[in-house]
Amino acid sequence: MSYQEKRTITEIFSALLILIAYGLYIINRFHAHTINMQELKPWASAMLIFVGLGIIATIIIQILFHILLSISIAVKESVAGKDKGQDINKAIANSMVGDEMHKLIELKSSRMSTFFYGFGFIAALVSIVLSSPLPVMLNILFGSWLLGWIFEGSVRLIYYRKGVRNG
Amino acid sequence: MAKKIEITNNIRKLRFFANEMTQQELAEKAGVSRQTIVAIEAGKYSPSLELAFLIADAFGVKIGEVFDYEMKGDK
Numbered sequence: 001m002s003y004q005e006k007r008t009i010t011e012i013f014s015a016l017l018i019l020i021a022y023g024l025y026i027i028n029r030f031h032a033h034t035i036n037m038q039e040l041k042p043w044a045s046a047m048l049i050f051v052g053l054g055i056i057a058t059i060i061i062q063i064l065f066h067i068l069l070s071i072s073i074a075v076k077e078s079v080a081g082k083d084k085g086q087d088i089n090k091a092i093a094n095s096m097v098g099d100e101m102h103k104l105i106e107l108k109s110s111r112m113s114t115f116f117y118g119f120g121f122i123a124a125l126v127s128i129v130l131s132s133p134l135p136v137m138l139n140i141l142f143g144s145w146l147l148g149w150i151f152e153g154s155v156r157l158i159y160y161r162k163g164v165r166n167g
Numbered sequence: 168m169a170k171k172i173e174i175t176n177n178i179r180k181l182r183f184f185a186n187e188m189t190q191q192e193l194a195e196k197a198g199v200s201r202q203t204i205v206a207i208e209a210g211k212y213s214p215s216l217e218l219a220f221l222i223a224d225a226f227g228v229k230i231g232e233v234f235d236y237e238m239k240g241d242k
Contacts, residue, residue: 002202099199101212160202163211 003069003096004105005160010065011058012153018054019146025050037133047142054146069096105159113152120144171239178208181226181233196225 025046029035035042073092124140182188190208194201197218206212207222214222223230 002200004200004202097194097198097200099203100215100218101203101206102200163206163209165213 002160004098004102005157006069007062007065008153008156008160010061012150012157014054014058014061015146015149015153017057018050019150021053022046022050022142022146037135040134040138043135043138047138050142101164105156105164108159108164109152109156112155113148116148116151117144120148173210173237173239174213175210175235175237176207177233177235178204178222181228185226193222193225197221 026035029042029046035046070092120140120143123144124137127136127140128134178193182190182193190204191201194204197204198221199218203212207214219230219234223233226233
């Protein structure tokens with residue numbers, strides 16, 4: 001499995017972690033009656049907290065991933081007999097090269113996630129038309145952002161596995 | 168009706184004749200990742216013209232010796 005695929009998996013993992021944590025947080029607050037379907041403010045603040053947590057968690061997970069990956073490459077190179085510092089650094093740098101294929105895959109997968117966000121926006125509007133409580137709309141928007149994140153990663157993985165065509 | 172072009176390549180053969188050059192070595196010469204070379208070799212990715220020239224240059228041959236194309240039927 002390549003560096004790009006592993007990185008994508010860690011991104012999907014981050015998004016899943018945030019989705020599960022948000023779900024658990026909301027369930028707990030519902031049980032504690034500190035959140036309801038009439039007030040928007042607690043929902044908006046909860047979502048803002050989780051957006052911030054999502055960004056922080058992604059940064060931490062990516063840092064940990066890069067440290068572990070560098071260690072594993074260094075160990076592999078040492079076992080292969082390339083124990084010179086320069087060789088190991090070169091191997092680490094080579095494994096993390098981003099090029100035109102990766103840019104194309106990122107572009108195509110982000111286009112797919114944009115469709116997902118758009119669909120979420122329309123679904124949120126439909127929920128208002130159907131007279132659903134406003135927190136439902138907020139949750140649809142937040143959910144589509146998180147699911148779009150996961151969807152983008154999944155599409156990227158498929159492109160890495162199946163290949164990607166120009167045009 | 169647009170015709171579909173299937174791009175084929177001789178990278179595997181050229182690597183063999185280049186002293187069994189590894190995919191990693193070719194990737195380093197062309198300035199891309201090994202994964203991209205693997206995808207091009209397997210026909211899963213069609214490189215840009217710039218990258219195609221860089222790959223040809225890595226083998227010291229003309230681009231036509233590395234890449235070829237086949238016209239597929241009307242789509």
